[in-house]
Amino acid sequence: MIKVVLYTHILAATAWIGGSVLLFALGILLRDRSAQKAVYAHLGPIYGYFETFWLIVLWATGLTMFFHYDFPNIFTHAPDSLLAQLMGTKLIIVGALTVLTIIHMYIAFKTHGMERTTLQNIISRGSSMAIFILNLVIIWYAIGIRDNL
Numbered sequence: 421m422i423k424v425v426l427y428t429h430i431l432a433a434t435a436w437i438g439g440s441v442l443l444f445a446l447g448i449l450l451r452d453r454s455a456q457k458a459v460y461a462h463l464g465p466i467y468g469y470f471e472t473f474w475l476i477v478l479w480a481t482g483l484t485m486f487f488h489y490d491f492p493n494i495f496t497h498a499p500d501s502l503l504a505q506l507m508g509t510k511l512i513i514v515g516a517l518t519v520l521t522i523i524h525m526y527i528a529f530k531t532h533g534m535e536r537t538t539l540q541n542i543i544s545r546g547s548s549m550a551i552f553i554l555n556l557v558i559i560w561y562a563i564g565i566r567d568n569l
């Protein structure tokens with residue numbers, strides 16, 4: 421059963437990260453301003469719901485495994501172990517990523533189809549860049565956790 425949960429977790433990670441890599445690439449490769457506007461206008465909301473769905477699946481399956489492997493006990497009795505350190509760091513990064521995602525989506529939906537202020541642009545682009553980089557770091561920690569389980 422837990423194998424199905426891990427499978428779903430990895431599927432969700434590929435969808436969640438794959439989506440962000442594609443949009444990141446589009447931002448760089450699609451230089452035509454009007455084409456970019458049109459693509460984001462149509463793709464934006466769908467992308468938002470798509471990513472929200474997979475992030476919720478990541479949390480649900482991640483927490484299921486967290487309790488299955490009794491991480492609360494590991495944090496209590498072996499807080500200095502490598503496993504506890506890796507999981508603790510991964511949770512902090514995933515927490516930061518989740519907050520950044522909420523901020524990014526709030527601005528995206530609030531300003532959809534409208535001109536953005538400079539501040540909104542900076543926060544929106546900064547958060548998506550940070551989410552992108554944090555994702556790459558999370559994979560590293562995820563592999564470390566699996567190696568030490």
Ligand code: HEM
Pocket residue numbers: 426429430433436437478479481482483485486489514517555558559562563564565566567569
């Ligand atoms: C953006 C969010 C997340 C991403 C991209 C992500 C990614 C991954 C990936 C790719 C693996 C598989 C690693 C491997 O097989 O080598 C993994 C494993 C794992 N994740 Fe996550 N994860 C996320 C969130 C979470 C959360 C929120 C939790 C816990 C609350 C969690 C707990 C775990 C655990 C316990 C494993 C190890 C399971 C096992 O190897 O059997 N993850 N994660």
